[in-house]
Amino acid sequence: MNADRENGAPRVVRGTPVDLRALKRGKIFFTSYTPRLRYAWDTGEAISRYLEELKHGRLIARRCHRCQRVMIPPRMFCERCFRPTDEWVYVRDSGKVNTFSLCYVTWDVRRLKQPEIPSVIEIDGASPGMGILHLVKRVKPKEMRVGLEVKAVWKPAAKRVGSITDISHWEPISRRG
């Protein structure tokens, strides 16, 4: 109907807003529906092993023998060389902040007083630029910077389930001396 034009001006057809008070008093008829939307995502060969290793408190990567890159998260195929990757290599559970965000809202856009700090962390032992996205904690927003050295804080073994959240968060490596 908006395409209808009279004297060149678009004709506006207004919607009818729902009166919330009438809705609460049951004066407006509606159908409520909650579908059960479940999915099972096949994690594939590389990520399956990656998740299994997380359960044991280890980070694992894949090396390509042609370009010699060590890739994390691991993949079975080298996107640079167009060939299968060759071997599993363990990498360390420490790294450097590659990039970060000071996030003052939650995922459903509620305000936060203290920001969450999602960061891409370049993992020690993997190739430069290879990293994973995770949360950095125990650092003041003003002290957050690219290059900050951080270490994984693991959940206790009994609480690990084979998920990236088996790492609770990352925090700065305290410098001694």
Added chain:
Amino acid sequence: MKSQTQKWHGEIPITSQYTAGVAGQIFLAALKERGELLGSRCAPCNQVYVPARQFCERCFAELSERVSVKTSGTLKSFTCCHVDHDGKQLRAPQFWALVQLDGATTLFLHRLLGVTEPAQIKLGSRVELLIKPKTKRAGSILDIEGFRIA
């Protein structure tokens, strides 16, 4: 370690509340309060839409004239359903009817009650709408039980 692939399980929480709309509200209110079936007439198109609706789907004019139609009608088409809307097998087949109610020009969809197999149904049969007693009506299309062959 043996290589084996895993599954990652997840769920997407969604709840929707779908209002009946302006004309749907009028239709459901009449059904709930008076057990009455309201249609919308478009005089230029010579149409009576049931349930009532806000716009004529032929000429796009806004419809304000409401007319009451009868609870009796003629069976125009039907479907025998062996699965529910999730695709799960039903214990007994369910029947759904498209009926032209007396006074309407459109077809009205609802359950066809009291039949167990397609052979019992004849197109063109007279049918009657069964409406729940007032105390059980909630302002829903399910305030109607369905059609029964007259």
